[in-house]
Every structure is written in structure tokens, then in C-alpha cells.
Amino acid sequence: MWKHLTLAVCIAASAVAIAAEPAPADPREAELAAVRQRICPAPDAPPLNYAEAFDPEKQRMAPVKLFDNLYFVGMKTLSSWALTTSEGIILLDTVVHYGVKDTIVAGLERLGLDPAAIRYVIVAHGHNDHFGGAKYLQETYGARVVMSAEDWVHIATAKQLGPEAPLPKRDIVAKDGDAITLGDTTVRLVLTPGHTPGTLSFIFPVRDGAAVHKVGYWGGGAVSFLDADQTDIYVKSAHRFRDIDPAIDVEMSNHPFFDGMLPKFELLAARAPGAPHPAVTGNAMFRRWMDAFADCAAEAAAAKRAAVR
Numbered sequence: 001m002w003k004h005l006t007l008a009v010c011i012a013a014s015a016v017a018i019a020a021e022p023a024p025a026d027p028r029e030a031e032l033a034a035v036r037q038r039i040c041p042a043p044d045a046p047p048l049n050y051a052e053a054f055d056p057e058k059q060r061m062a063p064v065k066l067f068d069n070l071y072f073v074g075m076k077t078l079s080s081w082a083l084t085t086s087e088g089i090i091l092l093d094t095v096v097h098y099g100v101k102d103t104i105v106a107g108l109e110r111l112g113l114d115p116a117a118i119r120y121v122i123v124a125h126g127h128n129d130h131f132g133g134a135k136y137l138q139e140t141y142g143a144r145v146v147m148s149a150e151d152w153v154h155i156a157t158a159k160q161l162g163p164e165a166p167l168p169k170r171d172i173v174a175k176d177g178d179a180i181t182l183g184d185t186t187v188r189l190v191l192t193p194g195h196t197p198g199t200l201s202f203i204f205p206v207r208d209g210a211a212v213h214k215v216g217y218w219g220g221g222a223v224s225f226l227d228a229d230q231t232d233i234y235v236k237s238a239h240r241f242r243d244i245d246p247a248i249d250v251e252m253s254n255h256p257f258f259d260g261m262l263p264k265f266e267l268l269a270a271r272a273p274g275a276p277h278p279a280v281t282g283n284a285m286f287r288r289w290m291d292a293f294a295d296c297a298a299e300a301a302a303a304k305r306a307a308v309r
């Protein structure tokens with residue numbers, strides 16, 4: 001099963017090459033196309049160059065305030081999100097361990113936020129491009145690290161891809177339906193296995209002036225390294241998360257090429273007063289987005305079964 005496979009394949013093989021292709025005019029269609037290409041890449045797509053894809057220097061970008069209480073402190077290919085609350089920061093995913101200081105810590109400081117205010121680090125899944133920075137944040141700021149039981153085991157047993165990340169000390173063990181509350185803000189945790197045995201997805205509120213929106217944060221990524229049975233589990237999780245809350249109107253993930261955040265950041269920078277928020281796309285779009293993951297994964301499972309016949 002999972003632990004015997006080559007892991008940490010968080011992005012599909014074509015992720016870096018695709019960045020150079022011209023995007024379709026509608027950013028929502030571009031986002032769905034990107035999910036499809038990365039979850040079900042072309043057979044001739046080149047293998048991922050991990051070092052290049054997650055190089056903090058090459059992929060560096062300025063941090064972004066996306067909502068009044070949500071800040072992007074990642075890189076062009078890898079996300080980390082700071083959710084600010086009345087009692088400190090909840091950090092969602094931590095990039096690679098060799099990027100945590102230059103990306104997350106420096107990004108927070110540049111935004112005027114204090115990294116020492118990080119109280120919780122919630123890791124969506126146990127691949128080292130997402131848990132890599134957790135140990136540093138745990139040791140430096142005393143942040144509590146949250147992961148599912150399955151993925152606490154996974155990080156300790158699965159082979160890592162790319163430079164090996166140090167493991168955080170086992171801390172909070174999350175199960176399906178748990179919530180992390182800090183001050184005035186709650187993040188709901190949904191167990192959505194598939195990409196890893198214990199992938200977590202998140203639901204939480206964000207504010208845009210007087211308006212409150214709800215983020216559906218899909219914690220899983222590529223399926224290329226999964227076997228057909230694991231891919232079936234992924235599909236089931238994607239369908240469950242698609243249907244989980246009709247109030248979700250913002251889709252989000254831990255790689256910008258899955259949620260189209262880079263073009264959305266550009267649109268936000270040019271947003272006219274009173275204009276719609278570019279990251280608020282509505283529940284119908286969220287459902288289409290989750291369907292893109294699920295449908296491509298279902299195709300991948302079918303192809304894997306056909307290949308072994």
C-alpha cells in the first residue's frame with residue numbers, strides 16, 4: 001500500500017512545463033484545465049524535477065493578503081496560508097523544510113505579521129513539501145502541529161521524495177470531523193484519504209470587508225503514483241468533499257497550480273472598489289473544481305486497471 005510506494009509526488013509530472021503555456025481567457029476554465037492536466041497528465045509528460053519545482057529561490061514570490069484574515073506565504077509552486085484570528089495565527093501547510101525561513105517566516109514579517117504568533121500548524125498531508133517546515137515552526141515558536149493519525153504514521157514510515165525533511169514531534173492527532181479553534185476562528189477538518197492514507201481537507205471562514213465567505217481547501221494532490229484501489233479511495237473522498245457544504249464558495253489548495261491563485265492574485269491587485277473578489281467563485285464552481293479532481297482520478301484508476309489486464 002502507500003508506504004511501499006515512492007511518495008511525495010505532490011504534483012503531476014507536467015507541472016512546471018505547463019506554466020509556460022498560454023492560459024485560456026476565463027481564469028476559472030484555466031484553473032479547471034490545470035487540475036485536469038495535473039491530475040491526469042499526458043502520457044508523454046516529463047517527470048517532475050523536484051529540486052527545480054520547489055526551489056525557494058527560483059519560485060520566490062511576494063506574500064499576498066488574499067482576504068482580511070488570510071495571507072499567502074508560499075512560493076509560486078507551493079502554498080502556505082496564514083489564517084489570522086483574535087488569538088494568533090493558524091498556519092495551513094508549511095512548504096519544504098529548506099524554504100520555511102525564506103518563504104513563511106520572511107513572508108509573515110513582510111506582511112507585518114509575527115511568526116511567533118503561530119499557534120497551530122495544520123498539515124493537510126504527510127508529504128515533505130507540506131510538512132517540511134513543521135519541525136522548525138514547532139521548535140522555534142512552540143506551534144502545535146496537527147496531522148491525521150494515518151499521516152503521523154506515514155511521515156515516519158514512507159520514503160520521501162527530494163531532500164529529506166526533518167520530522168516534527170508527534171503532536172495533535174486529528175480525526176474526521178475534528179475542529180481546530182483559535183480565538184474567533186474555527187477550521188473544520190475532513191478526512192479525505194487517497195493522495196495519502198490520512199489526507200485532511202479544511203473548511204474555514206474568510207472575510208472580505210463585511211462579507212464572510214467559506215473556503216473548501218482540498219488537501220490532496222496528484223494520483224499518478226497511486227494504485228487503482230488507492231485512486232478509487234481518492235475519488236470517493238473528492239466526491240464527499242464536493243458535497244460537504246453548499247456554503248463553500250472559495251476553492252483552495254496547497255499548490256497554486258491547482259487553485260489558480262497566481263492569476264487570482266493579479267486580479268485582486270487590480271480589483272476596483274466594490275468589485276467581486278476574484279477568489280470567490282461560488283459553490284457551483286467549487287463543485288466543478290472537485291469534479292475535475294474526481295473525474296481525472298477515476299480515469300486514472302480505469303487506465304491503471306486496463307494496464308494490468
Ligand SMILES: [Zn+2]
Nearest residue numbers: 009010127221
Ligand atoms: Zn503530496
